[in-house]
Amino acid sequence: MSRGSAVSEQTYFVLAALLDGPLHGHAILKRVADLSQDRIILAVGTLYGALDRLAANGVIVVEKEEIVNGRKRRYFRITDDGRGLVEAEARRMQQAAAVVTRRTLGATFT
Amino acid sequence: MSRLERRYRLLLRAYPGDYRADYGDELLDVLLTRAEADRVLPPAREAAALVVGGVRTRITEAAQGHAWVDGTHLAVTALSLVQVAVLIPYAGSIPLWVAIAGVAFLCVLRGWIRPALALSVLTAAKVTAITLGVQIFDPTLLPIFPDPPWQNTDALYMNGGPYAPATSSILLILGLMALAIRGEPLRHRSWWWLAAVPLVAGADPAWHDIVAGDPGAMLRVGLETALLCGAAYAGHLTGDARWALAAGVYALPCCAILVENLLYISRQEVAHGMLIVLLALIAAAVPYRARRRILL
Numbered sequence: 001m002s003r004g005s006a007v008s009e010q011t012y013f014v015l016a017a018l019l020d021g022p023l024h025g026h027a028i029l030k031r032v033a034d035l036s037q038d039r040i041i042l043a044v045g046t047l048y049g050a051l052d053r054l055a056a057n058g059v060i061v062v063e064k065e066e067i068v069n070g071r072k073r074r075y076f077r078i079t080d081d082g083r084g085l086v087e088a089e090a091r092r093m094q095q096a097a098a099v100v101t102r103r104t105l106g107a108t109f110t
Numbered sequence: 111m112s113r114l115e116r117r118y119r120l121l122l123r124a125y126p127g128d129y130r131a132d133y134g135d136e137l138l139d140v141l142l143t144r145a146e147a148d149r150v151l152p153p154a155r156e157a158a159a160l161v162v163g164g165v166r167t168r169i170t171e172a173a174q175g176h177a178w179v180d181g182t183h184l185a186v187t188a189l190s191l192v193q194v195a196v197l198i199p200y201a202g203s204i205p206l207w208v209a210i211a212g213v214a215f216l217c218v219l220r221g222w223i224r225p226a227l228a229l230s231v232l233t234a235a236k237v238t239a240i241t242l243g244v245q246i247f248d249p250t251l252l253p254i255f256p257d258p259p260w261q262n263t264d265a266l267y268m269n270g271g272p273y274a275p276a277t278s279s280i281l282l283i284l285g286l287m288a289l290a291i292r293g294e295p296l297r298h299r300s301w302w303w304l305a306a307v308p309l310v311a312g313a314d315p316a317w318h319d320i321v322a323g324d325p326g327a328m329l330r331v332g333l334e335t336a337l338l339c340g341a342a343y344a345g346h347l348t349g350d351a352r353w354a355l356a357a358g359v360y361a362l363p364c365c366a367i368l369v370e371n372l373l374y375i376s377r378q379e380v381a382h383g384m385l386i387v388l389l390a391l392i393a394a395a396v397p398y399r400a401r402r403r404i405l406l
Contacts, residue, residue, distance in 0.1 A: 026140045044140050045159030048133070049166055071135040 007089050013040050014050055015059065015086040018078040022063040025051070028076065051076060052096060113150045115142060123155055124164025126171055166347060173348040178287065181355030183221070183296050186285040188337075188360050189278055190226070191217040191303060193233060195310035199260035204250060206319040207236050211223075218286075219303055221296030234279035241272035260312045267315060273370045275315055278363035285359065308334050316366060317379050331382060338389035345397040354394040361390035 007015070010032075017031035020074060029047060032040055042050075056058045059082035063075045078086070111119075118141050122134050141156065152160075155274040172180075201208040203316065211233045232247070237248035240254065253265035267275060289296065289322035310330055319327035338360075341353035368375065368383040 003335070014368075025136065026143050029140070029144070043156050043159030044137055044144065045156065045161075045163030046138055048139075049163040052170075069139070072133070073136060073139065074133075079238040 007085060010040060010042060010046070011050060011054070012086060012089055014042075014054070015078055015082055016048070017077060018060060019083070019086070022075040022077040023072045025076050054082070058082075112151065114145055117150075117152050117158075118142070121152060121160040122164070122391040124161045124168075126168050129167055129171070129348070130358070151306065151370055169344045169347050172259045172344070173350040173352065176294065177350050177352040179294055181352035182285045182289055182359075183218075183299070184352065184356035185281055185359035186226075186289070187215075187218050187299050187303060188356060189282040189285070189363075190218045190230065192310060192398060193230070193237070193282065196239075196313055197233075197266070198307070198311040199256035199263055200254045200266050202217055203254045204236075204266075206248070207233060207272060219299045219301075221298055223286055223289045223296065227283065227290050227352050230279075230282055230286055234276075234283055236386050237267075237279060238272065238276055240277050241267045254262070256312070263319070264314060269314055270317075270367065271370045272364040274363055277366040281359055281362060306333065308375060313369075317382060320378050320382050324379075331385075335385065335389065338386065338393060342389065342393040342396050349397050351394075354390075354397055357390040358392040361386050390405075 013032045013036050014028060016035055017028050023031060025044070025047060028051075029042055029044070032042055051060065055062065055076070058075045058079060060078050063077035065072055065074050067073070115138065117140055119134075122130055122137060125134065137160075141152070145152075174180075182202065190211075190298070194215045196210070197204065197208045197211050210229050214226050214229035214233060217223070236247060240250065240252065243252055253268055255265050294357040310328075310333075312326055313330055314327075317327075338357055341357040344353045345351065346362065364383050364386045368380070
């Protein structure tokens with residue numbers, strides 16, 4: 001991600017992981033690894049720090065809490081603001097990628 | 111409880127107590143679910159992330175309330191700590207004034223500003239009188255020599271002039287007055303501040319121990335540098351100016367030492383003074399830069 005971007009690559013994948021519905025912490029870690037083809041493996045401390053900051057910025061919210069094996073488990077849901085943020089970032093990257101692919105793919109097919 | 115769980119619980123102590131009470135088990139559940147069956151030591155990456163995450167959470171939680179009120183409280187805590195620590199080696203000669211400065215420091219730590227102000231005014235008056243060679247409140251034999259184990263330290267305020275200690279005292283009193291006028295309840299500062307007292311005790315107010323390369327002075331410079339770097343990091347993380355305010359107030363008496371001793375100053379003293387000023391300026395600049403919206 002560029003320095004001018006509002007979100008880092010890790011944030012982008014965390015938000016992308018939540019696009020299909022609310023997930024708990026462990027499920028987010030697995031989904032981020034799947035979506036990034038194991039390129040991004042978040043540490044638990046890093047993930048929860050990010051989730052706290054995203055929640056504080058209103059980008060995600062806690063959808064529900066449940067107790068599993070006597071331990072609390074929170075499910076996080078992306079908000080409309082968060083969805084707008086990740087979609088804007090995707091468009092920005094698509095536009096940036098097109099600057100290169102237009103030329104290289106164009107050269108391949110001429 | 112497995113050894114791995116015990117070690118993760120130990121690492122989770124990096125987080126504030128209330129955060130741990132709310133979410134500690136949740137984090138532990140994810141950490142243990144991800145761990146291989148035969149693992150007994152947390153992976154270094156997970157361990158580092160927990161420590162960094164805990165420190166970041168503590169800093170974020172500390173950035174609550176009015177920034178200038180908390181920043182001023184932080185600044186007067188540091189100034190009060192230096193005031194009592196400088197006097198400690200002379201407790202045998204001036205026990206009353208060391209006790210008064212000590213109680214003032216404890217009052218500042220607990221957020222009891224009015225008693226801290228009264229006691230700090232008394233201490234400041236006595237310290238200023240000592241630097242000027244004047245008798246005030248009680249007869250004091252001057253110069254004041256240190257007690258063991260500081261017998262190699264110079265007499266109290268023998269080096270440097272009266273302006274730098276006076277600057278420190280004035281800033282301390284003005285800060286306490288501002289907090290007293292504001293009248294807002296203050297947080298209790300951590301008891302860990304007391305751990306800094308032995309490190310700062312015996313420090314020469316005019317930095318001559320730094321010129322001599324005294325190991326204790328080097329330790330103090332290391333602590334000072336670490337705290338100022340911490341102030342810059344906290345400002346970077348939160349975009350909050352409270353730590354910058356405290357760092358700036360702390361740097362002012364250091365500037366006074368440089369100016370007051372300009373004619374006799376050594377390279378080490380200039381380097382030390384410039385380091386403090388530079389770190390205070392960095393601490394002041396980073397909160398503005400950090401206000402750009404970076405989420406992760």
